[in-house]
Amino acid sequence: METKYKTYSHIDSASRIDGILSESDSSFPEVDEIPSLDKLTYKNGFYVNCSAIFVDIRSSSELPNKHKRPTLAKIYRSYISEVVAIMNANINCSEIRIDGDCVSGIYNTPQKNQIDSVFNDAYTINSLIKILNYKFKKKSITEIDIGIGIDYGRALMIKSGFNGSGLNEVVWMGDVVNGASNLCGNANKGWGNKVIFVSDVIYSNLNNHNKDLLSKNYDHDCYHGNVINTQMEEWYAENCKDTSDELKGVFY
Helix, strand or coil: CCCCCCCCCHHHHHHHHHHHHCCCHHHCCEECCCCCHHHCCCCCEEEEEEEEEEEEECCHHHHHHCCCHHHHHHHHHHHHHHHHHHHHCCCCEEEEEEECCEEEEEECCCCHHHHHHHHHHHHHHHHHHHHHHHHHHHCCCCCCCEEEEEEEEEEEEEEEEECCCCEEEEEEECHHHHHHHHHHHHCCCCCCCCCEEECHHHHHHCCHHHHCCCEEECCCCEEEECEECHHHHHHHHHHCCCCCCCCCCEEC
16 A cells, blocks of 8 residues: 655644544434445544454464464465355354454345355355365464454444545444454353354344354353354365364364
8 A cells, every 4th residue: 555655734733633532423324234445535434233253362472483484484374275165155243353463344134035145154264274274284384263243233433534634444443343353352262162153143133044054152141152164174084184183173
């Protein structure tokens, strides 16, 4: 992204702050679906109901102690590129963000079947990690574990940055983002906690088949499961010959 450099002026800064703080509350309407990004300006924003998914590597801070930087780059690039590929293939995914080894997505889900599609991405990512670990093992690279969290709720969508600089991004704020992040932070961590954590509201909006794949986690007041993608599991069995590495999970 090209940056347009301008001398900083605290007087101009104070004027910009006044302008932002004086914006009308009516510039932040409630909408039923995530609007197109071209509707966002530096003077408005939208409150939307949406779903959020967070994916994070467990104990990633230990990886630099096990591998040199070129190998670390390969670990993170392969993991991030394929998680992003799964999210990006979902027509309901409106935004994908990468923060270190955490990949998150915001999904437009006004209909129940669209929430099932987010859950589909979660268990597809879970199966992806099995394939990834098989390939890591063949290269003598440390296998990874992940946690996945999904939540649904209200978010404020705004365009943030410095007007005229070319530096801007969409910022999502609200309980749904914090909820998915917290669920992800607890998933697959500690005894008995499974890979995929979903909030009660996500669980209640899944179809009956998907609900049956999950169980209540009373410690974290959510539902969880080690759900996998059957088609990917069949491919793994055919192409990744390793009988000692059986995936323990619930088949979709």
